Amino acid sequence: xxxxxxxxxxxxxxxxxxxxxxxxxxxxxxxxxxxxxxxxxxxxxxxxxxxxxxxxxxxxxxxxxxxxxxxxxxxxxxxxxxxxxxxxxxxxxxxxxxxxxxxxxxxxxxxxxx
Amino acid sequence: xxxxxxxxxxxxxxxxxxxxxxxxxxxxxxxxxxxxxxxxxxxxxxxxxxxxxxxxxxxxxxxxxxxxxxxxxxxxxxxxxxxxxxxxxxxxxxxxxxxxxxxxxxxxxxxxxxxxxxxxxxxxxxxxxxxxxxxxxxxxxxxxxxxxxxxxxxxxxxxxxxxxxxxxxxxxxxxxxxxxxxxxxxxxxxxxxxxxxxxxxxxxxxxxxxxxxxxxxxxxxxxxxxxxxxxxxxxxxxxxxxxxxxxxxxxxxxxxxxxxxxxxxxxxxxxxxxxxxxxxxxxxxxxxxxxxxxxxxxxxxxxxxxxxxxxxxxxxxxxxxxxxxxxxxxxxxxxxxxxxxxxxxxxxxxxxxxxxxxxxxxxxxxxxxxxxxxxxxxxxxxxxxxxxxxxxxxxxxxxxxxxxxxxxxxxxxxxxxxxxxxxxxxxxxxxxxxxxxxxxxxxxxxxxxxxxxxxxxxxxxxxxxxxxxxxxxxxxxxxxxxxxxxxxxxxxxxxxxxxxxxxxxxxxxxxxxxxxxxxxxxxxxxxxxxxxxxxxxxxxxxxxxxxxxxxxx
Numbered sequence: 001x002x003x004x005x006x007x008x009x010x011x012x013x014x015x016x017x018x019x020x021x022x023x024x025x026x027x028x029x030x031x032x033x034x035x036x037x038x039x040x041x042x043x044x045x046x047x048x049x050x051x052x053x054x055x056x057x058x059x060x061x062x063x064x065x066x067x068x069x070x071x072x073x074x075x076x077x078x079x080x081x082x083x084x085x086x087x088x089x090x091x092x093x094x095x096x097x098x099x100x101x102x103x104x105x106x107x108x109x110x111x112x113x114x
Numbered sequence: 115x116x117x118x119x120x121x122x123x124x125x126x127x128x129x130x131x132x133x134x135x136x137x138x139x140x141x142x143x144x145x146x147x148x149x150x151x152x153x154x155x156x157x158x159x160x161x162x163x164x165x166x167x168x169x170x171x172x173x174x175x176x177x178x179x180x181x182x183x184x185x186x187x188x189x190x191x192x193x194x195x196x197x198x199x200x201x202x203x204x205x206x207x208x209x210x211x212x213x214x215x216x217x218x219x220x221x222x223x224x225x226x227x228x229x230x231x232x233x234x235x236x237x238x239x240x241x242x243x244x245x246x247x248x249x250x251x252x253x254x255x256x257x258x259x260x261x262x263x264x265x266x267x268x269x270x271x272x273x274x275x276x277x278x279x280x281x282x283x284x285x286x287x288x289x290x291x292x293x294x295x296x297x298x299x300x301x302x303x304x305x306x307x308x309x310x311x312x313x314x315x316x317x318x319x320x321x322x323x324x325x326x327x328x329x330x331x332x333x334x335x336x337x338x339x340x341x342x343x344x345x346x347x348x349x350x351x352x353x354x355x356x357x358x359x360x361x362x363x364x365x366x367x368x369x370x371x372x373x374x375x376x377x378x379x380x381x382x383x384x385x386x387x388x389x390x391x392x393x394x395x396x397x398x399x400x401x402x403x404x405x406x407x408x409x410x411x412x413x414x415x416x417x418x419x420x421x422x423x424x425x426x427x428x429x430x431x432x433x434x435x436x437x438x439x440x441x442x443x444x445x446x447x448x449x450x451x452x453x454x455x456x457x458x459x460x461x462x463x464x465x466x467x468x469x470x471x472x473x474x475x476x477x478x479x480x481x482x483x484x485x486x487x488x489x490x491x492x493x494x495x496x497x498x499x500x501x502x503x504x505x506x507x508x509x510x511x512x513x514x515x516x517x518x519x520x521x522x523x524x525x526x527x528x529x530x531x532x533x534x535x536x537x538x539x540x541x542x543x544x545x546x547x548x549x550x551x552x553x554x555x556x557x558x559x560x561x562x563x564x565x566x567x568x569x570x571x572x573x574x575x576x577x578x579x580x581x582x583x584x585x586x587x588x589x590x591x592x593x594x595x596x597x598x599x600x601x602x603x604x605x606x607x608x609x610x611x612x613x614x615x616x617x618x619x620x621x622x623x624x625x626x627x628x629x630x631x632x633x634x635x636x637x638x639x640x641x642x643x644x645x646x647x648x649x650x651x652x653x654x655x656x657x658x659x660x661x662x663x664x665x666x667x
Contacts, residue, residue: 014239017230058416063410065410067258075214
């Protein structure tokens with residue numbers, strides 16, 4: 001199955017490595033990859049295209065467990081936003097407030113990153 | 115105050131009681147400050163032993179384990195222990211020294227990219243850039259390690275950062291988000307539960323990890339749904355509870371696997387459809403609808419799509435679904451399987467038959483006994499034949515299957531629960547993987563009891579070669595083992611050897627009642643196998659069985 005995805009993440013040490021490692025390990029081949037860093041907000045927006053025999057939701061759930069990842073959105077074959085409500089709220093908060101030095105991300109105590 | 119002081123202060127503020135570590139060049143600033151810490155530092159004899167001891171401490175106490183190592187080989191030696199914690203969802207914080215920041219990336223002496231190497235086996239990791247961050251990072255690492263689905267967190271600390279002067283300690287604690295349960299899913303689950311004629315609980319390690327044992331037992335005792343458990347789920351309900359049918363899966367009980375085969379509703383609670391539990395996935399619980407309860411959303415639908423997913427903490431979901439059910443016909447069927455397929459402890463000859471020995475030992479130990487298992491045949495025999503009253507009493511490397519886990523895990527457990535009787539059940543293959551930790555046991559005079567089953571083979575591999583590789587035995591002969599009793603004595607640990615069933619009670623008495631640490635060396639039949647066994651790629655209903663061997667004395 002082909003997939004397209006957009007990932008919003010905090011730009012920290014190893015963010016890209018973590019995301020790409022999970023794609024490989026979970027058997028999601030990447031054909032196209034681009035990343036743009038918003039240095040002011042310390043965020044990175046990543047666009048992925050690839051293919052896997054596994055449903056994209058399985059990759060999205062693994063990526064969402066990364067502490068850096070704010071949101072994962074599938075763009076194709078059908079556009080669906082994956083639920084990560086608390087993270088999305090946090091992302092909006094970060095995007096709307098002025099940069100005031102290095103912001104450490106929220107630790108989601110009730111989440112289950114692993 | 116320097117960066118190393120900030121680490122010590124953060125560990126103290128997290129309530130650390132014990133850290134396991136091994137020093138070296140890049141971590142010297144921290145070891146210097148450990149001398150003044152309010153917690154105890156345990157010197158292990160290999161970093162892997164340190165990580166596994168931290169793991170054992172965490173499993174036995176429910177607290178976060180801590181281990182410290184230097185850069186390069188010190189850090190790489192931790193990796194197996196970190197992976198072990200990752201695959202079994204155990205909260206540990208690992209601190210590694212790193213070469214000074216200007217030397218990072220120059221292939222300096224004892225420099226490895228442990229941050230990069232460990233990415234696949236940590237829940238999260240850090241390279242500390244500034245000393246002012248250290249306190250907050252350590253506190254945050256603890257929060258991450260123990261929250262949600264627990265796991266290991268690594269902090270890589272460059273030496274110059276550890277030595278940097280700092281003025282204050284900064285940490286803004288995050289307020290944990292409130293947890294909501296999904297009412298519509300609960301309603302669906304309740305309907306499935308009420309409609310089920312043959313419901314069955316598949317209990318996993320998540321019950322113990324999340325501290326939901328009490329709620330789980332109330333759920334079982336109210337609904338009267340029979341229970342099968344994974345290796346890590348053992349003890350969630352008492353082994354001798356009438357509703358407990360045994361471990362499921364590859365070396366599970368026949369009653370458990372029959373119940374899974376015939377149930378019409380499977381409640382999967384804190385478990386993840388591991389291949390050792392399910393056998394051939396497509397044929398697992400073929401007649402059952404599934405309700406899957408787990409804290410980790412990535413486990414929902416990963417291997418089997420449930421009819422209802424209850425993603426979140428177990429306790430509120432269990433409480434919400436607790437109701438009387440009493441499916442009498444189904445219970446009678448389960449009880450008849452349990453009776454028909456009860457364990458057979460008869461074995462020919464006068465030698466020690468390990469399953470019988472473990473069952474006997476299990477009856478004689480005090481209630482607060484913690485058993486750590488190494489990996490191999492003896493691990494499965496422990497799971498099958500030792501009775502557990504609590505998940506925290508059975509420490510076994512389930513996910514990674516780490517030979518060498520048992521001994522350091524016993525050290526961690528004994529330090530964490532000093533009043534418990536701690537027994538490490540090992541094999542002659544596994545014990546050699548971390549045998550240097552006998553020195554740690556001796557140094558701190560930890561009253562750990564080691565029960566060593568010696569079949570002079572890598573028994574599980576030998577069993578598989580016998581059954582599935584035409585009896586072509588490759589690299590499994592350990593007949594040149596050292597004299598284990600003499601080895602133990604050379605480390606200052608008393609030891610005794612038995613090889614006859616007439617010595618079993620004497621051996622068990624020695625194991626339980628000997629003052630201080632001891633090793634009981636038990637010679638067993640090299641041809642003894644673990645039964646039943648589900649062949650690889652088969653459905654759990656296709657269980658092989660064979661003879662119970664025991665060598666003539």
